[in-house]
Amino acid sequence: MKFNSVFDIIGPVMIGPSSSHTAGAVRIGKAARTLFGKRPTWAKIHLYGSFAKTYKGHGTDVAIIGGLLGFDTDDTRIGKALEMAAETGMNVQFVQDEASTDHPNTARIKLGNEDESFELVGISIGGGKVEITELNGFELHLSGNHPAILVMHNDRFGAIASVTQILAKHEINIGHMEVSRKDVGKDALMIMELDQNVSDKIEKELAVANHILQIAKIVD
Known part of the structure; x- marks a missing residue:
């Protein structure tokens, strides 16, 4: 296996116990926030596979919401992301989805406000790296690691x-x-x-x- 950087092996600078379940989840959430273009007033997050089974213990829930708030992987506020989202009026719901997916660390994020909605599917592939595989019904392969x-x-x-x-x-x-x-x-x-x-x-x-x-x- 070829590595471009030592960070491909040890993962990114981050808050949380797992580069896949925490840092990757932050990046999926932040990608959704960036592409939506504004802070949502509601978010419904479907978690699949190992994301669904261990999301509370590994901090996947606070990580995704931290990303939706615009935090980076090393932001110390991630642990309080759920409380901070509530303070901003963001209504958050997590769904442990039993549907089969191609990758065990998969999240489907539906979010929006009073005027528009948005949907994104992201997977955490390890070492804090992610791929966006679906956007508003369009299939794609976006790494999220480059401009x-x-x-x-x-x-x-x-x-x-x-x-x-x-x-x-x-x-x-x-x-x-x-x-x-x-x-x-x-x-x-x-x-x-x-x-x-x-x-x-x-x-x-x-x-x-x-x-x-x-x-x-x-x-x-």
């Missing part, structure tokens, strides 16, 4: 080119890219993991490109 942009767009010719041309103009390299759609001619989701963060200025430029509906980004 990334997620682009909702019309399924039309030229949509992908309009984004890649802007990134090329600003000398931003794409490390991984995939496109998912639910049906021909409907909305599609473009995911790009990048070698560097996208500035707010570039994000605004992407948002008005041809056939683009919505932009979200994950920064390193």
Whole structure:
């Protein structure tokens, strides 16, 4: 097995007993918060496999909520995340789901506010690393360990080119890219993991490109 860093072996700097059940859970929660774009007023979290069996003992519950509050893996407030969420008015519910999944450390996070809702599926693959495998019904493979942009767009010719041309103009390299759609001619989701963060200025430029509906980004 190839490791890129010593942290791939010992895991990240973190609060909690388990890089998979705690640090990974924080990152899944934070990815949901980042992609939703704001603090939710409610969250319903389905836990599967070993997440469901040991989530209280390993702190998976406080870790996910800490992520939803925007905390990093080493934030000392994680242990009080449930109380802090309640203080902000966030209504939180955990479900120990018995459905089978491809990975034992799987969480489905449904969240929202009075106006909109959002759904994300994430898995913790060890060492604090995660993958996002579903977003609002779109299948994807997003590591969450690199800067990334997620682009909702019309399924039309030229949509992908309009984004890649802007990134090329600003000398931003794409490390991984995939496109998912639910049906021909409907909305599609473009995911790009990048070698560097996208500035707010570039994000605004992407948002008005041809056939683009919505932009979200994950920064390193």
